Amino acid sequence: MPERNVFSWNxxxxxxxxxxxVNEARELFKRDNxxxxxxxxxxxxxxxxxxxxxxxxxxxxxxxxxxxxxDGIWIDDFSVTTMVKLSAKxxxxxxxxQLHGVMVKTGNDATKFSVSSLIHMYSKCGKFKEVCxxxxxxxxxxVDSVARNAMIAxxxxxxxxxxxxxIFWRNPELNDTISWNTLISGYAQNGYEEExxxxxxxxxxxxxxxxxxxxxxxxxxxxxxxxxxxxxEVHARVLKNGSYSNKFVSSGIVDVYCKCGNMKYAESxxxxxxFRNLYSTSSMIVGYSSQGKMVEAKRLFDSVSxxxxxxxxxxxxxxxxxxxxxxxxxxxRDFIANETNVPDSLVMVSVLGACSLQAYxxxxxxxHGHSLRTGILMDKKLVTAFxxMYSKCGxxxYAERIFDxxxxxxxxxxxxxxxxxxxxxxxxxxxQLFEDMTEGGFKPDEIxxxxxxxxxxxxxxxxxxxxxxxxxIEAYNISPEAGHYTCMIDLYGKxxxxxxxxxxxxxxxxxxxxxxxxxxxxxxxxxNKNTELVKEVEEKLLAIEGSNGSRYIQLANAYASSGRWxxxxxxxHQMRGKELEKFSGCxxxxxxxxxxxxxxxxxxxxxxxxxxxxxxxxxxxxxxISEYRI
DNA sequence: TTAGGGTTAG
Numbered sequence: 352m353p354e355r356n357v358f359s360w361n362x363x364x365x366x367x368x369x370x371x372x373v374n375e376a377r378e379l380f381k382r383d384n385x386x387x388x389x390x391x392x393x394x395x396x397x398x399x400x401x402x403x404x405x406x407x408x409x410x411x412x413x414x415x416x417x418x419x420x421x422d423g424i425w426i427d428d429f430s431v432t433t434m435v436k437l438s439a440k441x442x443x444x445x446x447x448x449q450l451h452g453v454m455v456k457t458g459n460d461a462t463k464f465s466v467s468s469l470i471h472m473y474s475k476c477g478k479f480k481e482v483c484x485x486x487x488x489x490x491x492x493x494v495d496s497v498a499r500n501a502m503i504a505x506x507x508x509x510x511x512x513x514x515x516x517x518i519f520w521r522n523p524e525l526n527d528t529i530s531w532n533t534l535i536s537g538y539a540q541n542g543y544e545e546e547x548x549x550x551x552x553x554x555x556x557x558x559x560x561x562x563x564x565x566x567x568x569x570x571x572x573x574x575x576x577x578x579x580x581x582x583x584e585v586h587a588r589v590l591k592n593g594s595y596s597n598k599f600v601s602s603g604i605v606d607v608y609c610k611c612g613n614m615k616y617a618e619s620x621x622x623x624x625x626f627r628n629l630y631s632t633s634s635m636i637v638g639y640s641s642q643g644k645m646v647e648a649k650r651l652f653d654s655v656s657x658x659x660x661x662x663x664x665x666x667x668x669x670x671x672x673x674x675x676x677x678x679x680x681x682x683x684r685d686f687i688a689n690e691t692n693v694p695d696s697l698v699m700v701s702v703l704g705a706c707s708l709q710a711y712x713x714x715x716x717x718x719h720g721h722s723l724r725t726g727i728l729m730d731k732k733l734v735t736a737f738x739x740m741y742s743k744c745g746x747x748x749y750a751e752r753i754f755d756x757x758x759x760x761x762x763x764x765x766x767x768x769x770x771x772x773x774x775x776x777x778x779x780x781x782x783q784l785f786e787d788m789t790e791g792g793f794k795p796d797e798i799x800x801x802x803x804x805x806x807x808x809x810x811x812x813x814x815x816x817x818x819x820x821x822x823x824i825e826a827y828n829i830s831p832e833a834g835h836y837t838c839m840i841d842l843y844g845k846x847x848x849x850x851x852x853x854x855x856x857x858x859x860x861x862x863x864x865x866x867x868x869x870x871x872x873x874x875x876x877x878x879n880k881n882t883e884l885v886k887e888v889e890e891k892l893l894a895i896e897g898s899n900g901s902r903y904i905q906l907a908n909a910y911a912s913s914g915r916w917x918x919x920x921x922x923x924h925q926m927r928g929k930e931l932e933k934f935s936g937c938x939x940x941x942x943x944x945x946x947x948x949x950x951x952x953x954x955x956x957x958x959x960x961x962x963x964x965x966x967x968x969x970x971x972x973x974x975x976i977s978e979y980r981i
Numbered sequence: 982t983t984a985g986g987g988t989t990a991g
Contacts, residue, residue, distance in 0.1 A: 357982085359982085365982055394983045395983095429983050432984040433983085433985090435985080464984060464985045467985040467986055468985045470986080498985080498986075499986080500986040501985080502986090527986095532988075535987085563988080565987090567987095567988040568987080570989085571989065598989080600989090602989055602990075603988080603989060629990080631990085633989090634989085636990085636991090637990065640991095661990050664991040665990080697991060
């Protein structure tokens with residue numbers, strides 16, 4: 352242009368901002384010949400505010416505009432609204448409140464722009480009371496469709512769908528695409544996925560077309576529902592209208608396939624349109640790691656240059672679910688060495704899970720120390736993870752201390768503490784915790800009863816065990832699972848009440864008589880030297896688990912215990928020539944930075960002699976003090 | 982020529 356003026360400069364800078372090219376906009380702004388006025392500043396300010404990674408430039412520029420008062424450039428209502436929106440994006444309510452103050456001072460707090468932006472900002476920052484103050488304190492003419500939509504969204508965030516609906520249906524003629532989209536997401540955020548889909552359908556019936564936001568919201572719903580069929584339908588729609596170039600839509604498609612467990616489709620969708628999209632890649636990592644496919648997960652994880660806590664946690668949880676604590680701890684070392692982000696509670700929970708698996712207390716203690724020093728919020732999941740870790744690492748006193756100091760509790764946390772006490776032989780405490788739990792209004796679940804029954808089993812408390820077993824079924828309407836039956840049979844067997852064990856077995860449906868229950872019953876028969884029953888169990892057990900070598904050994908031992916060497920020989924003979932998997936339970940001890948693993952009758956350890964001699968003393972002491980058979 | 986409301990991953 353031969354003749355440029357401030358209008359043409361503003362127009363071209365605005366065009367770059369509009370098309371998300373803030374770098375070019377900044378370059379033009381900085382040129383010596385660029386003519387600038389307040390509008391130029393506001394334009395670039397909004398560009399910085401909406402661009403990820405440029406937020407601090409916006410704050411800096413706003414400060415600079417403030418200082419330029421004497422040059423005739425000041426901030427106006429446009430600049431303030433832009434900054435309120437930025438406060439919402441950064442969920443910085445302190446900044447937002449100051450801007451609200453500026454609005455009041457300059458008399459700009461009663462416009463449709465200020466009302467909608469303030470409602471949005473306070474809602475995003477979780478200050479619902481302030482949202483209501485702004486909304487109720489605004490004159491009707493300043494509450495337009497934008498403010499109305501902001502209010503619907505605020506009610507949805509607050510979890511008050513009914514209020515959101517009442518605004519939505521009070522003047523249905525005012526509803527635009529954004530109102531409908533807000534409601535779809537609102538339903539989904541509050542767990543009403545089916546209703547969200549119905550709203551999306553009725554949106555079209557009301558003559559409003561789906562836009563990219565609608566499609567992204569619907570895909571999000573389908574991920575939660577794990578609906579492959581409708582997911583494919585929406586995918587087809589996306590292919591027709593070309594909206595896959597939208598990053599929310601493309602990563603949404605990838606996520607639906609991941610959540611449905613169809614990694615083949617997910618992989619091709621990711622390669623076609625999710626490549627280099629962090630959200631799509633994250634979904635892929637989560638998808639693979641939740642299926643235990645850690646090689647694939649790691650390949651994608653390594654390709655992410657800017658890792659965040661979401662992808663880290665996905666990897667941690669993947670290894671943890673596969674029960675590979677070494678991989679979790681190795682990844683944790685990698686995290687400490689390379690990650691600038693501070694670990695949050697979910698990262699810590701994953702690493703604590705690995706410590707629990709390995710009975711390795713040191714890293715757990717370090718995490719505990721770190722969380723105390725940094726003052727991180729101890730949420731319920733984190734407290735539970737500490738309780739579990741300290742219990743499983745042998746320090747139930749620490750576990751109790753953390754449990755006692757927690758302000759909030761839930762069923763899972765109680766379960767961890769009850770199980771911890773049970774495993775350490777503090778059955779009275781377990782029972783007391785159960786009382787506290789039910790009195791506090793927390794509903795016990797099948798895991799609670801598993802912990803209580805295992806406390807009874809370890810201490811031979813038949814009557815208490817029967818009481819909990821009965822109350823689980825009758826008072827709490829929980830059907831016993833294999834673990835509960837196993838506990839009871841074990842309990843009866845050790846208390847020499849084979850008659851009771853038989854009675855219980857008779858009451859279990861055929862389908863529920865799985866190998867674990869039969870195995871427990873076999874032990875009960877063996878302790879009570881009932882060879883006839885062992886024979887009966889043998890047939891059923893080998894029919895279900897004929898390839899499990901441990902079952903043959905268990906049978907052989909059962910016959911041996913009552914002196915039936917002929918039968919034992921027969922079982923040993925049967926084993927020969929078969930390719931059998933053998934599993935043996937092991938114990939782990941973490942001593943001097945090294946894991947020591949022990950199985951029953953193990954003599955492989957380099958300090959075997961010392962260990963057995965100590966074991967001899969401990970066993971002697973225990974049998975003297977214990978009233979029960981060990 | 983500048984501003985406000987709705988959408989993703991643990």
